[in-house]
Amino acid sequence: MFLFRGNGVARGASLRALRALYRSFNEQNGPDACARRLLREWLSSEQRAQFDASGFFEVTGSLTGRRYRIHQGTMSNVLELNEALEPKTGWCFLPERALAVGDVMLAQKIALETDEAAVLAIAKPFSPRLPFVRGAH
8 A cells, every 4th residue: 555654744635646546547437437438439429429518319219210318317317309309208217226327328228229119118207397307408
């Protein structure tokens, strides 16, 4: 491990620097960062641009061709869009175990694009007009 010698002020500064280094490393290499990188690799260039600009991306359902907007989050973050690309219905579905946000969003993307019927069979609908839905426009 690390040994810090010197007066208390220098030791405190060294510990703060070490903590900052650890936080920086974890932000770049922790589970959330890895999940976000994996999600970005699976997004098309158009979806990646949408996600970077707005914090969401849109996918097309495999069965119906409906458009869905997946917002950053793990629950109540999928909105079905109408023809005018406005939120029509919200859908809540997520993996059975807790995952990083990027992993949940990737699972939602893949599920809608490959087996939309199975998703809609288990998803719980909600009103996209509720105040806690950010970015619903």
